[in-house]
Amino acid sequence: MARKITYQQAINEALSQEMSRDPRVIIMGEDVAGGAGTDGEDEAWGGVLGVTKGLYKKFGDRVMDTPITESAFIGAAVGAATAGLRPVAELMFIDFMGVCLDQIFNQAAKFRYMFGGKAETPVVIRTMYGAGFRAAAQHSQCLYPVFTHIPGLKVVMPATPYDAKGLLIQAIRDNDPVIFCEHKVLYTLEGDVPEEPYTIPFGEASVVREGKDVTIVTLGRMVHMATEAADNLAKQGIKCEVIDLRTTSPMDEDTILESVENTGRLVVVDEAHPRCNIATDVSALVADKAFDSLKAPIKMVTGPHVPVPFSDVLEDLYIPNAAKIEAAVRLVMGKKN
Amino acid sequence: MSESIKALTMPKWGLSMKEGKVASWLMQEGTSISPGNEVLEVETEKISSAVESSEGGVLRRIVAQEGETLPVGALLGVIAGANDTSEAIDAFVAEFQKNYVPPADDDHDSGPKTQVIEVKGRAIRYLRQGDGGTPLILIHGFGGDLNNWLFNQESLAAKRTVISFDLPGHGQSSKQVGNANFGELTQVVYDVMDALSVPKAHLAGHSMGGAIAIDMALAHPGRVASLTLIAPAGLGPEINGGYIDGFIEATGRRDIKPHLEQLFANAELVSRQMINDILAYKRLDGVDAALRALRDKIFPGGKQATVLREKLGSLSMPIQVIWGEGDAIVPAKQAQGLPASVKVHVLKGAGHMPQMEAAAEVNKLIEAQLG
Amino acid sequence: MQLSKADLLKAYRMMKTIREFEERLHVEFATGEIPGFVHLYAGEEASATGFCMHLDGRDKIASTHRGHGHSIGKGCDVDAMMAEIYGKKSGLCGGKGGSMHIADLDKGMLGANGIVGGGPPLICGAGLAAKVLKTGGVAIAFVGDGAFNQGTTAESLNLASVWRLPCLFVVENNGYAEATSSKYSVSCDDFTDRAAAYSMPGIAVDGHDFFAVYEAAGEAIKRARSGGGPSLIEVKLNRYYGHFEGDAQTYRGVDEVKNIRATKDCLVLFRRRVEGAKLLDASELNKIDADVMAQIENAVKKAKAAPKPTAADLMTDVYVSY
Structure with missing residues (x-):
């Protein structure tokens, strides 16, 4: 039965159902239970924002609090994956990739290829990204373009509770390392989610609005900004097709190209900084493979090339929004703003 | 107000339909209608289909234009007797539109529930x-x-x-x-x-x-x-x-x-x-x-x-x-x-x-x- | 180590300023006016003060996400700190950093840090600079018991030792890395056991006792300044509030904080000691209390009234903008 639950509950349910189904699935991370070794509650936090709450009570030692040692425990998750477990490690904020990146990009990502196809590394690294929490420069970044750049990693960016559950179950069942990126602002978003376990294949974009005038390719939290823009524009007679990539690696090129071939116009919306991000990547794809379909230059709407600022006014200015997307769409439609 | 004046409204097909788009009218104003006749085509995100009239009478007024997207329950047209005056129909439309409240976006209670x-x-x-x-x-x-x-x-x-x-x-x-x-x-x-x-x-x-x-x-x-x-x-x-x-x-x-x-x-x-x-x-x-x-x-x-x-x-x-x-x-x-x-x-x-x-x-x- | 009356007054003022700053933030945060994550240092004041009392303009420190105490200790402007925490343009970092990233390089404060274990490598560099430039300065990395397990910390201890850098690694062990006990997460019973592996002295000190911290800090800093190399110091202390504001702290024992406040509060212990030994009278200390209250009140008032940054500020302070 489908019912409404939050993005955060959807992630928790996916973890719980997969842990029930497969005893090889374990969870590790900083305070994923919370309270290890203390005199108080032994599941005091259930993750810094409570996403894994309740799992320690259900699964006991299969939910492991780690010391604050990302290199060690992310590396251990990778190692455990090569040795028969299916670990889900929580890298609390994606910004902390810096203290464990070697384990991800030089180790996990390369095993399959480097060992001649003989290695499988079924590890999932769950991590929070994105601005909007006034969490400043070291806790608000996107950084998924960095992971997308690296062959051997799969990068997943759910925008809805439904996608969060299905993509996380897929990630856990997948035999390759998956970076599962959760936007912290989306945790409270509600949506219809089936109670049963289900999967969503990687590399399949979701078309969340159909339209003939402009293609908007986007991902993560920006999907909601883009649909808001598309709904506003629809009232003015401009019909946008909004494509949620859902995974940036692999990426569903066909859905992007098909849509641009129909609309002839492309706006790409990405919360990440403007250089070498998903927007530039999609723009390059379309310029390369669908140039003749384009009726207007491609426009990108992204965060600016500055670290995420702390002050609320600055952070609000930083984050792309519906108004900026609408302006970009009107521009490619040849309309004055 | 004449009892013979009836509203033809946007139907709710299935559990999740919130709005529909008027694709085309299959009948013109002035056409006589029997209950069960298909009067217009409506497209939803799931499927398109014809809207049947549950009433008999004459299609006196087309309110929703082709291409318009309207919420469930919105007025599409008016079916009435041949003798109802156009003033009465105007009044009916005005009264309907004044009282019509589109279903709230997150209205989980609307419609039948499984x-x-x-x-x-x-x-x-x-x-x-x-x-x-x-x-x-x-x-x-x-x-x-x-x-x-x-x-x-x-x-x-x-x-x-x-x-x-x-x-x-x-x-x-x-x-x-x-x-x-x-x-x-x-x-x-x-x-x-x-x-x-x-x-x-x-x-x-x-x-x-x-x-x-x-x-x-x-x-x-x-x-x-x-x-x-x-x-x-x-x-x-x-x-x-x-x-x-x-x-x-x-x-x-x-x-x-x-x-x-x-x-x-x-x-x-x-x-x-x-x-x-x-x-x-x-x-x-x-x-x-x-x-x-x-x-x-x-x-x-x-x-x-x-x-x-x-x-x-x-x-x-x-x-x-x-x-x-x-x-x-x-x-x-x-x-x-x-x-x-x-x-x-x-x-x-x-x-x-x-x-x-x-x-x-x-x-x-x-x-x-x-x- | 002899402390003059002026030193004692300065130390008390420093501790009291930190305490009031944090207690007030605890109240103000609950009103919802302060954005983001705030981690309070209340309860740990004797540590920052005990070390910073020895420092001067040549010296550098690197702090943690719980950085307000170290910032005040190293001389950061309290008004500008408060404005920063409120995200105002007049803030120490123009509103761009916030609580977790307060820094004032002119004061030798290399920044609070949002990355656990971010500071120690930086402090190796600051120590190296002091050594190469022969400034006579020392560099102190304050870390928590969480960061004590980070690879960056382990690597920095080794590097500082092999290069014989004028560095101190001060582990403020408040017992909790977020919600996880250091009894669970740190492999050794005594943090100082790890010092031997890096061929440096390891000293444990009671962080509720300003005088104990001051003395241990003095020894280690003297050693560093005179070319004797780095030290590892574990300061055993407690935090009065959660990991961050909003943390319900259900992992802590019932009445744990209440008991610590009642028996081990560093300000109370300080007053008892100096008043008991007739080094200072209560009236002198009370006056500091009143001054500090007024100072913090004023800082909050100014921070609240200060303007926020504007759109033009978003794209400044980067080398290139797109």
């Missing part, structure tokens, strides 16, 4: 609408669910209780299909009737659901008041095995679309939303195994394993068969040569899903048989 009952260890989702009379039970086909009846159930529920449900392995019911044969599924129909305290019901079954309905009537004739068999299985060995295999094997939008298009005479009815809904269903744990098990037992090797055709004559309740002429899944020629007691209706311009593609006609035929 429920779940536990039936012998399986959760079965069902939708009950209407009240009174001998209930009508709607049984969907292979890979379908209760939403296959979205154009039928509400309309048919005007006069009686109508219950649709998801068979095991389908929709939002449990995915365990047990032996995966007709006996197993027939027993589920029987158990659902018991669980919902329905001693006797009219059965309408589509495709595989048609064969289940026949099997139920043969096994428990005392509990079946009539049979409406829509593009039914069970009347011949032929079936489009390629469709069934394709439906099972497809994993993405691009590979399932051509298979789904075979279901309809008008392939454009296969919307992106319909594909998404089917993919979401197929991706639930247990569905793939359930569908394969059902195929292996009921349609092995691209043939129907059980043909009940010869037994239809032994049944004494009213039976009708409704087929789309262009059915690409179960050939309409299987409607030929049935016992004389069986009424046969072959509908032009419809494929394997006449209850969706020719909803008004199918509803009318069901009403006619149920009385």
